[in-house]
Amino acid sequence: MARYITRRLIYMIAVVLTVSAITFGLMHTIPGGPFTREKALPATVIQNLEKYYHLDDPLPVQYVRYLYDVMVPRLTTQAPSNSLQDDFLINVKMGSLWLRWMNFGPSYAARSRTVNEIFRDQLPISIQLGLMALCVALLIGLPLGILAALKQNSILDYLGMSVAIFGVSVPVIVLGPILIWIFAVTLRWLPASGWGAKPPYVYFFLPRQMSWDFFKYAIMPAFALGLGSSAIIARLTRASLLQVIREDYIRTARAKGVREQVILLRHALKNSLVPVVTILGPMFAALVTGTFVTEQTFGIPGMGRYFVTSITNRDYPVIMGTILLYAVVLVLANLLVDIFYGFLDPRISYE
Amino acid sequence: MAATTLSKTGVLSLAEKKNHKGESLTADAFKRLLRNRAAVMGGVIILVLYLMAAFAPLIAPYPYDQQTLTDQNKSPGWVLAIFPVMKGYVKETSLYPLGADYVGRDLFSRIVYGARISLTVALIGPLISLIIGVVYGSISGYFGGWVDNLMMRIVDVLYAFPTLLFVILLLTFFRFSFAKLEPGTLAYSLAQMDARMGGMLFIFIGIGLTAWETMARLARGQVLSVRQKEFVEAAQTIGASPARIMFRHILPNILGPLVVAETLAIPSYITLEAFLSFIGLGVNPPTPSWGSMIADGATVLRTYPNQVIFPALALAITMFAFNFLGDGLRDAFDPRQRGVN
Numbered sequence: 001m002a003r004y005i006t007r008r009l010i011y012m013i014a015v016v017l018t019v020s021a022i023t024f025g026l027m028h029t030i031p032g033g034p035f036t037r038e039k040a041l042p043a044t045v046i047q048n049l050e051k052y053y054h055l056d057d058p059l060p061v062q063y064v065r066y067l068y069d070v071m072v073p074r075l076t077t078q079a080p081s082n083s084l085q086d087d088f089l090i091n092v093k094m095g096s097l098w099l100r101w102m103n104f105g106p107s108y109a110a111r112s113r114t115v116n117e118i119f120r121d122q123l124p125i126s127i128q129l130g131l132m133a134l135c136v137a138l139l140i141g142l143p144l145g146i147l148a149a150l151k152q153n154s155i156l157d158y159l160g161m162s163v164a165i166f167g168v169s170v171p172v173i174v175l176g177p178i179l180i181w182i183f184a185v186t187l188r189w190l191p192a193s194g195w196g197a198k199p200p201y202v203y204f205f206l207p208r209q210m211s212w213d214f215f216k217y218a219i220m221p222a223f224a225l226g227l228g229s230s231a232i233i234a235r236l237t238r239a240s241l242l243q244v245i246r247e248d249y250i251r252t253a254r255a256k257g258v259r260e261q262v263i264l265l266r267h268a269l270k271n272s273l274v275p276v277v278t279i280l281g282p283m284f285a286a287l288v289t290g291t292f293v294t295e296q297t298f299g300i301p302g303m304g305r306y307f308v309t310s311i312t313n314r315d316y317p318v319i320m321g322t323i324l325l326y327a328v329v330l331v332l333a334n335l336l337v338d339i340f341y342g343f344l345d346p347r348i349s350y351e
Numbered sequence: 352m353a354a355t356t357l358s359k360t361g362v363l364s365l366a367e368k369k370n371h372k373g374e375s376l377t378a379d380a381f382k383r384l385l386r387n388r389a390a391v392m393g394g395v396i397i398l399v400l401y402l403m404a405a406f407a408p409l410i411a412p413y414p415y416d417q418q419t420l421t422d423q424n425k426s427p428g429w430v431l432a433i434f435p436v437m438k439g440y441v442k443e444t445s446l447y448p449l450g451a452d453y454v455g456r457d458l459f460s461r462i463v464y465g466a467r468i469s470l471t472v473a474l475i476g477p478l479i480s481l482i483i484g485v486v487y488g489s490i491s492g493y494f495g496g497w498v499d500n501l502m503m504r505i506v507d508v509l510y511a512f513p514t515l516l517f518v519i520l521l522l523t524f525f526r527f528s529f530a531k532l533e534p535g536t537l538a539y540s541l542a543q544m545d546a547r548m549g550g551m552l553f554i555f556i557g558i559g560l561t562a563w564e565t566m567a568r569l570a571r572g573q574v575l576s577v578r579q580k581e582f583v584e585a586a587q588t589i590g591a592s593p594a595r596i597m598f599r600h601i602l603p604n605i606l607g608p609l610v611v612a613e614t615l616a617i618p619s620y621i622t623l624e625a626f627l628s629f630i631g632l633g634v635n636p637p638t639p640s641w642g643s644m645i646a647d648g649a650t651v652l653r654t655y656p657n658q659v660i661f662p663a664l665a666l667a668i669t670m671f672a673f674n675f676l677g678d679g680l681r682d683a684f685d686p687r688q689r690g691v692n
Contacts, residue, residue, distance in 0.1 A: 307519070
């Protein structure tokens with residue numbers, strides 16, 4: 001097992017490195033640079049700026065420097081400062097030394113911010129939104145799927161699956177404005193836009209207080225984002241439960257005279273949830289990395305805005321940082337699923 | 352419902368038995384599809400939408416880019432009745448069936464023309480991803496060994512990209528790299544074509560380039576399972592070439608499930624295009640796309656809800672239709688799979 005995980009981790013690093021190389025090459029091939037303006041800056045200014053950010057080096061040198069800054073941990077006596085050049089994401093104090101790791105560099109467009117600052121302030125919002133969307137997906141999807149499977153081919157089944165089709169058919173940009181119009185504009189129950197949590201956060205991503213002031217902003221976006229996933233969970237739960245119900249051990253339990261409720265809860269449901277649990281990781285990754293449109297619709301100050309503007313601004317460190325971070329999230333989620341499978345199903349071996 | 356349809360097919364009258372011929376699996380599946388009311392309804396709606404898109408100039412009362420600035424945000428009476436908030440500051444007019452937008456363009460005409468892009472994406476997206484995915488996946492699955500290993504590792508890397516971000520990056524890359532080139536090169540003619548299509552071409556390429564990985568994995572899996580079958584072995588023993596085995600023996604056997612999977616994926620292509628247009632990276636204005644219309648409308652949601660609700664409804668109806676048809680197709684081709692995503 002340990003060997004398998006190590007091998008997968010090494011492979012994961014290789015994948016993320018390839019992703020970084022492709023992104024780096026692609027974004028530098030796009031014509032124009034971070035200091036291209038409609039009213040051109042004087043040549044010397046651009047030259048100095050490029051020199052300051054090391055953009056005048058050959059591309060391979062820039063790439064290696066970037067990787068070095070991000071990947072190689074440092075042990076220094078220097079405490080974290082407000083300098084834009086050495087803002088590390090992870091700072092651990094070890095006696096008189098500091099272990100500092102992952103410097104994603106300064107943002108070219110927002111002159112006084114670093115990519116790590118954007119991560120610290122904006123990423124938690126996207127994580128909060130993604131987590132709540134996942135909760136919505138489970139709260140709607142699980143009961144729907146279970147009901148549909150237990151009453152297969154009944155009205156309930158068709159109704160439940162119609163709700164599922166509704167869920168996948170109504171994207172955020174359709175549901176978002178309609179929700180805002182009903183609950184914010186007409187009924188005035190919820191705010192139309194904004195977010196209820198500000199940095200600093202607890203444990204990097206939790207809001208300091210989870211009260212109505214936080215949730216009133218989150219309800220609509222979490223629902224809009226999570227509905228599509230709830231449909232996926234409902235279908236998966238239904239299919240998996242239907243399969244499990246027909247297994248021999250369920251018939252055996254019934255023959256032994258086990259009560260129907262116990263059969264459902266202890267024998268059927270527990271086993272049928274395996275595929276559902278395993279999809280949660282990638283689903284969470286997809287939700288967190290896919291909040292862009294939701295954030296735009298509901299005016300949420302998450303990561304989304306930064307990425308889209310960073311591409312138009314050729315804000316290289318922000319583009320690289322976002323794609324790398326999200327790639328790590330996606331790859332890690334898949335690794336966790338594979339490991340999890342091994343624990344749940346002893347028939348799978350990793351040798 | 353499924354139970355009754357089964358018993359209907361199960362019992363054959365004497366007259367039917369006499370003329371009963373063997374049926375191909377596909378014909379059988381289509382019969383099942385036609386019996387699925389939701390799927391047929393979806394299919395009919397899609398047909399109507401395609402006709403609407405094809406004959407847009409005949410159906411739309413105005414050109415999509417005709418602005419009448421004096422008619423800004425004017426709406427017909429029935430729209431005002433549905434959205435009472437608009438009463439008081441919106442001028443009533445019967446000139447526009449769904450109202451006019453913020454620069455005085457007919458909403459209905461723009462929705463009709465906007466169908467073109469969504470429906471073209473619904474055709475081209477699956478086509479590109481099917482072609483690339485099937486070719487890639489079958490080569491990988493058929494040859495196996497290090498070829499398979501290398502090809503699947505490439506897919507792994509592409510999987511690690513967050514899709515929307517990657518499409519945005521690719522689109523920007525295409526738009527800017529191909530913008531200022533001298534005539535005569537391929538890139539130049541591509542850019543010209545894109546401009547003539549209102550920016551659609553690069554959207555197709557961007558979406559197609561990011562969507563084939565799933566198909567490649569699926570095709571590979573299918574090839575791997577079919578390759579073990581006796582008829583492939585038989586073909587190999589009589590000395591058939593790999594290409595012949597691929598095209599004559601394997602492909603016909605794997606295409607069905609792949610096409611069904613691709614039909615189920617159509618709504619995601621439509622959403623992706625709408626998302627891109629929504630964040631302003633889709634078609635070039637004034638070409639209408641439902642996504643960009645929703646984005647425009649969302650800014651005036653409080654005052655003119657009709658400008659966002661109607662394009663949103665159009666998008667939702669199209670998504671419904673494709674989802675119903677896709678579900679029906681899957682049920683018809685593989686009844687055991689009902690309900691599996």
